Amino acid sequence: MNFDPKAKYRPFEPIELPDRQWPSRVCREAPVWCSVDLRDGNQALVKPMNHDRKARMFALLVQRGFKEIEVGFPAASQTDFDFVRWLIETDRIPEDVTIQVLTQARDALIERSFEALRGARRAIMHLYNSTSPVQRRVVFGLDRAGVIDIAVRGAERVLACARTQPETEWVFQYSPESFTATEPDFAVEICDAVNAVWRPTPARKTIMNLPATVEVSTPNGFADQVEWFSRHVRDRDAIVLSVHPHNDRGCGVAAAELAMLAGADRVEGTLFGNGERTGNVDIVTLALNLYTQGVDPRLDLGDINEIVRVAEYCNQLPVHPRHPYAGELVFTAFSGSHQDAIRKGFAAQRADAPWEVPYLPIDPADLGRSYEAVIRVNSQSGKGGIAYLLEQDYGISLPRRLQIEFARVVQREADATGAELGSADLWRLFQAEYLASEGAVKLLSYREQRDAQGAVKLSATLSVNGRECLLGASGNGSIDAYVRVLEQAIGISIRLVDYREHAAGPGADARAVAYVEIAAADGAGSMFGVGLHDDVLSASLGAVTAAVNRAQAVVDTSPDAAARALSG
Ligand SMILES: CC(=O)SCCNC(=O)CCNC(=O)[C@H](O)C(C)(C)COP(=O)(O)OP(=O)(O)OC[C@H]1O[C@@H](n2cnc3c(N)ncnc32)[C@H](O)[C@@H]1OP(=O)(O)O
Numbered sequence: 001m002n003f004d005p006k007a008k009y010r011p012f013e014p015i016e017l018p019d020r021q022w023p024s025r026v027c028r029e030a031p032v033w034c035s036v037d038l039r040d041g042n043q044a045l046v047k048p049m050n051h052d053r054k055a056r057m058f059a060l061l062v063q064r065g066f067k068e069i070e071v072g073f074p075a076a077s078q079t080d081f082d083f084v085r086w087l088i089e090t091d092r093i094p095e096d097v098t099i100q101v102l103t104q105a106r107d108a109l110i111e112r113s114f115e116a117l118r119g120a121r122r123a124i125m126h127l128y129n130s131t132s133p134v135q136r137r138v139v140f141g142l143d144r145a146g147v148i149d150i151a152v153r154g155a156e157r158v159l160a161c162a163r164t165q166p167e168t169e170w171v172f173q174y175s176p177e178s179f180t181a182t183e184p185d186f187a188v189e190i191c192d193a194v195n196a197v198w199r200p201t202p203a204r205k206t207i208m209n210l211p212a213t214v215e216v217s218t219p220n221g222f223a224d225q226v227e228w229f230s231r232h233v234r235d236r237d238a239i240v241l242s243v244h245p246h247n248d249r250g251c252g253v254a255a256a257e258l259a260m261l262a263g264a265d266r267v268e269g270t271l272f273g274n275g276e277r278t279g280n281v282d283i284v285t286l287a288l289n290l291y292t293q294g295v296d297p298r299l300d301l302g303d304i305n306e307i308v309r310v311a312e313y314c315n316q317l318p319v320h321p322r323h324p325y326a327g328e329l330v331f332t333a334f335s336g337s338h339q340d341a342i343r344k345g346f347a348a349q350r351a352d353a354p355w356e357v358p359y360l361p362i363d364p365a366d367l368g369r370s371y372e373a374v375i376r377v378n379s380q381s382g383k384g385g386i387a388y389l390l391e392q393d394y395g396i397s398l399p400r401r402l403q404i405e406f407a408r409v410v411q412r413e414a415d416a417t418g419a420e421l422g423s424a425d426l427w428r429l430f431q432a433e434y435l436a437s438e439g440a441v442k443l444l445s446y447r448e449q450r451d452a453q454g455a456v457k458l459s460a461t462l463s464v465n466g467r468e469c470l471l472g473a474s475g476n477g478s479i480d481a482y483v484r485v486l487e488q489a490i491g492i493s494i495r496l497v498d499y500r501e502h503a504a505g506p507g508a509d510a511r512a513v514a515y516v517e518i519a520a521a522d523g524a525g526s527m528f529g530v531g532l533h534d535d536v537l538s539a540s541l542g543a544v545t546a547a548v549n550r551a552q553a554v555v556d557t558s559p560d561a562a563a564r565a566l567s568g
């Protein structure tokens with residue numbers, strides 16, 4: 001790198017605008033959106049779209065609510081020309097949609113562009129030429145007057161051609177290309193000169209489109225340029241002021257948003273920001289930024305995965321996994337504290353209340369994204385996310401202390417594999433840890449009797465270390481009685497610390513899941529066991545058996561070891 005960049009690069013020269021208004025404005029309405037996917041987006045592709053990809057993109061844009069669509073540069077390529085003809089001749093353009101085409105300010109290209117649009121009900125003819133000092137010097141070899149002459153002659157030719165095709169309702173658009181690098185007074189002068197030819201009125205406006213052909217400043221610099229232009233251009237009320245930001249400094253969205261505050265009525269951009277170099281401004285992000293401020297974006301971006309799929313097919317370029325609102329990972333939390341807050345946020349969120357789930361600026365459901373993808377588990381995750389996935393996918397709600405205990409099991413596995421654990425992996429680990437029927441003690445069968453006072457006598461056939469025995473005990477409930485049975489079987493006193501059960505999953509055929517936490521009568525440590533069965537009592541007894549087996553398995557299968565494990 002050059003370590004004296006000022007010797008090589010000139011900084012952007014800020015505009016003198018001390019009474020700028022845009023900083024204190026708020027955007028309360030969506031601008032007119034114009035998609036340029038089929039032109040600026042297309043011209044930047046390694047493989048420009050063929051007819052099928054263009055048709056798919058056009059259908060998507062119409063379906064999602066775009067009312068102005070730049071469909072190509074028909075004077076530049078036969079594919080573009082044929083596509084425009086196909087749209088018109090096969091009547092693909094809905095009543096409320098206006099197509100637009102781009103042309104350089106050169107007679108032959110303008111004429112060919114009009115030929116492409118013959119028979120259109122309504123169309124925008126978009127004329128451009130570059131205006132910055134370097135382009136005037138290097139590309140055209142002309143001074144200011146010479147470049148104004150190119151624009152004015154182009155505007156005259158556009159007007160003349162339009163008069164020969166009166167069946168079409170024409171809208172004229174002019175872009176001083178490289179506007180951001182053009183002196184503000186010259187940008188106004190050349191637009192005024194073009195409008196002097198086209199003579200717009202408030203009822204029949206022209207579109208003056210200010211491109212950040214290359215983004216050269218911080219977004220406030222662009223906003224100043226737009227506001228300055230808006231205040232100085234002639235016949236402002238007869239003009240639709242449009243902007244066309246690119247993203248060279250990575251600020252395309254911010255620049256467009258500030259330009260809207262500075263007076264832009266219309267924004268040209270593309271889906272997910274495909275376009276020349278670093279791309280055009282991303283209209284999806286702009287629209288959803290408005291939506292999350294409570295402003296109707298006037299685009300339907302629900303089922304965003306479908307929009308991503310079509311855009312990826314048409315552009316043959318992937319949408320980045322972290323792309324705002326649309327990327328595969330943007331509704332995913334791996335880190336424990338985020339997962340915990342999101343899970344609590346979902347639980348607290350009421351359907352009729354304003355959206356308030358931490359870390360999620362938008363309800364994923366509004367974009368057709370499912371909650372399941374929100375929380376994923378790796379070694380950065382905590383108990384909240386793990387509990388959330390088991391609850392969502394397997395219908396089991398772990399008690400808090402079991403969440404903590406199981407999170408340690410998951411953490412060990414995630415650290416060992418270094419990989420993400422899906423909910424199926426979590427369920428496999430959970431079953432192996434808490435539900436496994438293998439162990440020193442097996443409950444083979446049981447029978448219970450209740451007396452008139454509600455006391456329970458339970459007799460159970462067990463297999464203990466491979467030896468079958470029939471044991472019986474009484475208790476003030478079935479679980480209590482079974483604990484007493486197990487005490488006889490393994491020879492230590494057990495305390496029941498906690499017991500919960502619930503139906504796992506919806507409906508009448510839901511299974512019962514029971515959670516039991518036991519401790520040695522005189523111990524501080526505890527162990528969980530879980531039982532899952534069609535019948536609640538069997539699930540509960542299974543949970544107690546699993547807890548005892550886990551306690552024994554901690555060290556070995558001897559009663560002494562179990563006692564030590566439960567004593568903590
Ligand atoms: C910022 C943007 O995205 S602008 C849109 C850019 N998109 C494209 O260029 C894609 C489609 N373009 C093309 O396929 C070709 O450029 C064509 C078919 C339009 C024209 O092709 P050609 O005439 O063969 O070549 P080329 O574009 O290099 O022409 C350059 C000439 O046009 C002139 N020119 C360039 N832009 C303009 C303009 N907007 N208005 C008038 N003249 C222009 C140049 O000064 C140059 O003139 P010169 O030949 O006297 O030096």
Ligand SMILES: CC(C)C(=O)C(=O)O
Binds near residue numbers: 040102211
């Ligand atoms: C023709 C104009 C609008 C353009 O595409 C640009 O400047 O990026």
